[in-house]
Amino acid sequence: MVENVIQTQIFELTGGRLCLDFTNTIEDRPSDHPHELLNNYSDLVSWGKQAQALTEHESQQLLARAERHPGEASSVLAQAIALREAIYRIFKAVAEDAVPEADDLVSLSAAIAEAMTHARIVARAGGFTWEWIDTAVNLDRMLWPVVRSAEDLLISDELDAVRVCASDTCNWLFIDTSKNHSRRWCDMKSCGNRAKARRFYSRKKSASVDV
Numbered sequence: 237m238v239e240n241v242i243q244t245q246i247f248e249l250t251g252g253r254l255c256l257d258f259t260n261t262i263e264d265r266p267s268d269h270p271h272e273l274l275n276n277y278s279d280l281v282s283w284g285k286q287a288q289a290l291t292e293h294e295s296q297q298l299l300a301r302a303e304r305h306p307g308e309a310s311s312v313l314a315q316a317i318a319l320r321e322a323i324y325r326i327f328k329a330v331a332e333d334a335v336p337e338a339d340d341l342v343s344l345s346a347a348i349a350e351a352m353t354h355a356r357i358v359a360r361a362g363g364f365t366w367e368w369i370d371t372a373v374n375l376d377r378m379l380w381p382v383v384r385s386a387e388d389l390l391i392s393d394e395l396d397a398v399r400v401c402a403s404d405t406c407n408w409l410f411i412d413t414s415k416n417h418s419r420r421w422c423d424m425k426s427c428g429n430r431a432k433a434r435r436f437y438s439r440k441k442s443a444s445v446d447v
């Protein structure tokens with residue numbers, strides 16, 4: 237059981253919002269050698285499951301369908317990556333007080349409009365809620381909550397708290413919910429410590445040069 241949990245924790249979910257976690261599925265983006273974490277359709281399903289955009293049952297249904305429709309699965313993966321990069325550029329621009337590219341906003345709007353064709357208002361005890369329909373037959377089903385999350389964040393007060401990780405090799409996005417709005421790293425344990433270690437070694441190096 238424990239082994240199973242460890243195996244499913246492939247992705248780091250440090251963004252604080254589903255749409256930001258989705259943009260953080262590539263490592264070392266600004267470097268010459270970015271490390272892609274979504275290399276096939278099943279990676280996309282694994283991410284969706286770990287990020288709770290998909291249930292276990294939905295994940296199994298999608299993987300089975302993808303096996304029967306491999307061409308469709310690879311075009312969904314390509315579509316997912318293009319959308320991820322558009323969402324990334326939009327929120328990176330926001331974090332840097334710049335205006336996002338109009339084309340990226342158009343792409344996101346189109347994805348939101350498409351996702352909402354699969355949304356229904358349903359009654360539940362004490363009120364109503366959104367529910368997704370046709371979840372077993374649409375291979376892009378994990379992208380629907382992602383674009384909804386992007387839409388919600390873009391029009392929310394929390395938009396001011398979107399940050400880019402201060403590590404120049406990382407550039408992951410996150411919501412800074414720290415009390416004094418001073419969080420600089422996507423994750424203190426990885427990027428924060430790496431940066432600290434680099435500073436430590438460069439201090440040591442310059443100290444030894446001085447001697």
Ligand SMILES: [Zn+2]
Nearest residue numbers: 401406422427
């Ligand atoms: Zn980082």
